[in-house]
Amino acid sequence: MNGSAASSRSASAILTLPRRLAAFRTEGFPLIPIAILMTVMLVALFANVLAPHNPEVGVLGDRFRPPAWQANGTIDHLLGTDHLGRDVLSRLIFGARISVIVGLTVVIVAGFIGTLLGIMSGYLGRWVDQVIMRITDAWLALPGVTFAIFLAAILGPSVSNIIIILAAVYWTRYARVVRAEVLSVRERDFVRLAVVAGCSKGTIMRRHILPNVVNSAIVLATLQLGQAIIAEATLSFLGVGVPPPMPAWGLMLADGKKGMMAGYWWLTVLPGSCIMLMVLSANLLGDWLRVKFDPQLRQL
Amino acid sequence: MKKYIVKRLGLALISLLLLSITIFLLMRITGDPAVLLAEPGASAADLDAIRQQFGLDRPLWTQYVSFLTHLLRGDFGQSFYYRTDVFELYLSRLPASLLLASAAMAFSLLVGIPTGIIAAVRVNQWWDSGGKIFALLGLSMPSFWVGLLMILFFSVYLGWLPSSGSGTVFHLVMPAISLGWLFAAVHMRLTRSSMLDVLGSEYVKLARLKGLPEALVISKHAFKNALIPVLTLAGINLVIMVNVAVVVETVFAWPGVGRLLYEGIAFRDFPVVQATVLLGGVMIVVVNLLVDILYAVIDPRIRYEG
């Protein structure tokens, strides 16, 4: 078969995976971060089952009820209620869904675009490389946060717009990292063999280069997951992200300001803690993956 | 050297061009620009007037050229809300932003540099782990949440610090810390790695071979050298701080350009939004350019590469 020897060589990069997986058990395995991330995902998935109340509808008579263990709290609203009498626990549970969806989709879309452009830039070289890298450089020079806010202000608040905006801001890193990887991979034997065997450029990029750069992209995606979640929360907090009355954590913090001066701490502390816990877990996992998979990425 | 600077200058221009084109196109493509540019609640006649004024009926590229020439003349339009020239408005808000950014920078360096050095000198000990945790927390807590927590604790419970506004040093403390928090973590990481680099250098080895006390080796021979990349980055970060201060300025009602952007969005004052983003972009592109040139002057290796 055309280029079968070549493809079996590149497959060996994947075959080494079990050995790498064995390394998972050794040192500093981030068990707690993974457990937290898994929990958040499960909560997001089963939000309808887990949430005791409708997150978007409240009873005005129950406004600013404190968590159950404080005076005036009720078991019915375990973590209290907000300024519209909505159940904080239910909002946090549904908020996990928004954070997970936005965070994952952003890193996947950005990772896809960036990896695609990075592979093309690195493998095709010449003017393709020049054009893509000049655009990447120029894009990197733009102020990310401000630019995202601007885009959000124009496009208007919605979950899908947030995803588009953040993906548009975050793809550049992948392009840079993947391109650098491709430059070294393309000189390896199995790629040369595939070229000699007459594989088309598309086939080589898809079957021989992609499997070898995908690790780096995954590490980067994990590291950026936290950044994407913070960015979403920031946009939502400013009122240009997830539109009310949806229960995004950033939006809850914005609402929480209304009760802050009266000392209604739970509206500020709880959503922020959720963000921090999730971002911290993603960062710890990403750091660990980076050291395990990709020592070259350490200085990122 | 000259070739390198010209190349960097070209890249910077492309960045600026890309920024202006993106902003221009986004405004034209996403709906009726006249609606964006008009005051909220403008009549049909007003909209027509705006279409005339901006030549929205003409071809796209002529529109872009006139858009660009206006910008180059410093004409960013009029604010609907403040009824003044947007560029002047921006300049009037800039000092407050710079004050906040400087205070935040001072905080981040005062925290980041000592902790970074301690972490580097006592590698893999308790201090280093402590430093890592601090850096991770810095990267994992949204700055506005840090601000909200501080308001809750220092303003609401303890009543020590004002929760918003400006004017006194006390007003500056919490915004500066919440803005500087993330950067303290960043500067700590960089100080640590830069210090580790320097500690492995030949001249530090020689300093030890000379029989200098370890305290002198670190405070004299390592410290100054390790600080150079940190301070360079701090220069860039000062500009970045001005531009990412939007949330913090919003939380503390600090009257800087970030707050201006937020108001622009809240009041649908589109010329203000557009100008803030454009000028912020210009600032960042220019600073990146200056840093690249500065590096080329310092480090001869870059010159030959160009």
Add this chain to the structure above:
Amino acid sequence: MSGPLLDVRHLSTHYVSARGTRVTRAVDDVSLVLDVGGTLGIVGESGSGKTTLALTLLRLLPPAARIVSGEIFFEGADLMKKSDGEIRRIRGKRIAMILQDPMMSLNPLFTVGDQVAEPIRVHEGASRGSAWNRATELLKSVRIAAPETRVREYPHQLSGGMRQRIVGAIAISCEPRILIADEPTTSLDLTIQAQYLKLLRDLQRDHNLALIFITHNLGIVAKMCDQVAVMYAGRLVEAGPVRQIYNAPAHPYTQALLESIPRVGDNRKRLTAIDGQPPDPAAPPPGCAFHPRCPKVMDRCRSEAPPEFRVADAQTSRCWLSDPTTR
């Protein structure tokens, strides 16, 4: 004072990995002697432990290294028994060292005078002014033109040759008894290399220094040294007077080295003429570490490490061929 200036006995330095699972015997049971004003060449491939040996003498090792055994008698006193403060007062004052890359050993942010005066100020408590005067004189003594202006300049303003001379000036600033020069010629081109060797020789003569010369270049050793010690995988495989060893090398490794002598000025980092690779210092072969590459290998070499045999007056060899009982 009677007795040798430096007498090293059974010195071993090991590197221990972070988790303590891997031990690298960088220096293994090394004994050597250096007389007042003498010149000792330590020869070996990269990774043979030469630099670690030098740093062990100064007790200036990276955190992962441990001096596990041995004694270092310097002027009659064991350096291993000295406190950190005492050893620090010996470094740079009694025993000085020049690093592999003299071009990179000057701190770019301080003036030449400051860096030359530093050891004088630290070790002798000299005032800033008098230390600077001494620095100027030192620059003159290493033949730097216009020393009064050079002291105020920064390293990047000087040529490579001048920087080396300045590193030399720093080394002799406190009139040390021993100067260790670690591969001082690897990074230099031919002319500068010759100049530098001459400088070291002049310094030695003018200041009655004992010189320890670490190199991979046997040709340089022949020119510079009166004693030579050959290192392989952390051990001294052969040691003795230069002339004796060059005329009658006892160890097959020394023999191979001599056959492949690069001429002075040859900048090859490794001696490529010997077949095979130097051993991984973390996992040396059993028995004699040289046996996989040795042309005269015997069965015994594969399992048993040879002890030090005395082959002639003042010449020792770690090779079973030198075993007097079998010869």
